[in-house]
């Protein structure tokens with residue numbers, strides 16, 4: 034029996050404002066507990082929230098970048114529940130009048146483009162953090178530095194059908210928020226996290242099944258793994274004749290499985306109502322126009338431009354535009370004189386691999402666009418071979434030296450001088466009579482032996498084309 | 510020489526004339542507090558020593574030839590739901606019994622900027638929920654005109670402080686009548702400004718969309734003085750209005766002839782005490798005789814205001830009071846488990862009336878009930894707002910009683926909350942509509958009990974209220990009742 038999964042994601046992104054959403058406290062990460070607090074974010078009696086207009090602008094930018102309608106009179110609401118990390122016992126969020134609605138983004142999986150609807154994007158404040166280790170082993174401690182950091186929650190339509198699509202969607206949202214520079218996008222610090230709603234149904238005509246929600250997925254890999262797990266679990270339960278119950282689940286990244294947190298019956302009744310301390314968020318058309326004008330080029334547009342301007346393939350362009358920094362790096366390299374295709378190969382290939390392995394960001398790479406261009410030029414003018422270039426690149430990546438300097442210091446220049454290479458080849462042919470015999474008897478493969486010997490004697494620096502030509506002559 | 514009991518603007522004149530010093534003023538009030546407040550219960554905290562030091566400083570400044578403002582050095586009492594830095598701020602609740610405010614409310618900050626002396630923090634119904642001051646977790650305040658009667662609430666302590674001459678003036682807060690009703694019960698002036706005129710920053714929230722701070726004073730001029738000092742836009746309160754504050758003192762002596770006073774045609778006077786009705790009628794007749802035109806108006810949905818108020822108020826309160834959970838500050842039970850900690854702390858910390866309102870609000874906001882209660886109440890609120898707006902096309906102000914009865918006896922209504930709630934019918938509409946309203950002394954019943962007259966103004970038209978009230982006060986002298994203490 035086949036099942037079709039139906040998936041919707043709720044992505045929370047921390048907005049990169051300098052101050053919190055309803056007070057002037059700093060949002061700086063890593064301060065000692067409760068350092069960035071004031072009467073407002075501590076929830077002291079009598080304190081009142083005032084909206085940070087910058088946070089609203091960031092959220093509007095996101096709405097525009099995801100093709101949403103922007104509500105001109107959106108409203109904050111209180112979501113009431115008790116938890117020690119929630120100092121007011123309500124979270125100021127948005128309910129029936131969110132800031133952005135009815136948007137979409139395009140994702141691409143296996144070369145196919147698919148449009149994922151965005152139901153809504155609303156603003157809210159983050160909660161604090163509980164710390165379970167401290168002086169008293171039986172106590173828990175509350176750190177409210179994070180309380181009041183502005184968040185946007187981006188709720189997708191249930192348009193996603195596979196875990197790959199979910200991952201691609203999450204990556205797309207990550208790209209957009211970092212392109213807009215409204216979110217730092219550091220998932221390890223929780224800048225971007227997501228809840229996944231998953232259900233299954235027998236076929237694409239059937240009504241949606243009962244869904245579960247898995248909370249707090251903070252990496253692209255976790256999103257994919259968790260959804261695969263949940264689809265499998267629901268299929269197993271269904272095939273065993275069981276029923277899926279509506280519940281909230283928690284993902285355990287170590288065990289790679291989720292467990293039920295609470296069923297629907299014990300779910301909170303949040304008693305939403307409009308927050309009386311905050312007037313309607315007034316947004317005028319002029320603000321929307323000016324923010325729209327200020328929007329940077331977004332990933333999809335950039336991809337199209339890269340394909341057009343640099344004659345890049347679809348795949349190369351897609352990979353390059355995932356991050357703004359990588360796209361900028363690429364353009365910088367080409368501007369310095371590198372061929373676009375070669376630059377793209379290096380950036381999406383060796384450079385990305387080294388960056389990943391060393392967990393370095395592209396902006397911190399010791400191989401700058403200028404230096405990469407230098408390396409590419411040395412290959413293109415025949416100074417070094419492609420093979421040597423790979424080891425030169427590795428040295429560049431480690432030391433930050435110029436390609437030319439490394440090539441000169443280590444004597445890695447390609448040898449193309451015919452007289453010099455002919456002497457070497459003569460010597461090899463003379464010293465290997467049996468191989469010559471085999472070759473002449475028709476064993477074409479032995480040719481490789483001669484090339485190998487020549488490369489070995491020149492430490493790989495011989496121009497392979499010249500060697501081929503000479504050897505063919507000598508052996509004919 | 511008489512000091513206590515004089516309006517503060519007159520004390521200031523005497524001070525400038527060299528008849529008295531600031532120190533003498535403050536000493537006189539402190540002595541009076543010492544003498545009678547044990548009986549009256551108006552104060553939860555008295556700021557003795559530091560008041561005297563501040564008073565001396567003001568006198569020195571004056572002696573040096575310095576210019577001093579009217580409020581400078583004046584001992585003013587502040588309701589205990591305003592945060593006053595470094596000083597206990599309990600809201601008359603056990604849950605905040607030992608809570609010391611770490612920051613200053615905007616109202617008191619503005620008073621500090623005017624040089625006032627905080628003489629003490631006054632008793633109130635717990636978290637401002639009540640109309641009798643009997644809901645104070647500590648002790649009830651008593652009406653100085655009849656010690657067996659309540660002073661009204663929730664700003665009962667502030668009313669007693671002014672009425673019994675324990676402070677030169679006071680600050681109260683008004684959510685459904687909490688300034689005006691005790692003012693009416695104690696023969697003083699109580700003014701609730703337009704919603705948003707005075708910043709709510711640092712005033713502990715009961716029902717955020719209705720709460721508004723205001724002055725409680727010996728006379729209308731004092732009210733104008735204090736209101737001017739505490740009004741104005743505040744960046745810390747997003748609901749505070751960005752409008753200029755007029756000089757209310759200039760409104761005081763404007764002629765009232767040919768002003769139009771609205772009389773609500775469909776007012777239910779049946780349920781009122783007959784003496785309250787008599788005093789109300791006599792008051793509007795007085796205005797009429799003085800050339801004020803009485804205009805009949807209709808506020809058709811008036812009968813729904815109590816129900817509406819008792820939905821919106823508790824809904825907001827249930828959310829506002831969630832923060833008193835024993836986690837960060839305030840009373841905390843010894844319970845080990847989180848859920849027990851919440852339940853026990855809140856059970857021990859809150860009094861019955863507060864619990865009732867939290868339950869009411871929690872219920873009304875619950876899934877499935879929201880539309881039937883909160884949403885409907887908001888709709889009625891909008892209708893009432895609109896009806897007042899329409900009425901103010903025809904009139905400058907509206908007159909009506911403040912409350913249905915004079916001060917009632919302590920304990921009389923404790924077991925009849927509905928009767929208590931219903932007596933707020935005249936004081937609630939201005940809060941629901943966000944309009945300014947005041948209570949001025951209008952008459953005395955046969956039992957020596959004061960009764961106030963309520964004047965309701967249009968949005969931001971505090972000036973007209975001062976104009977009408979000041980005229981009434983100056984030209985319609987009423988016999989002051991006899992203080993019982």
Ligand SMILES: [Zn+2]
Pocket residue numbers: 053056057058069070071072073074075181
């Ligand atoms: Zn803060």
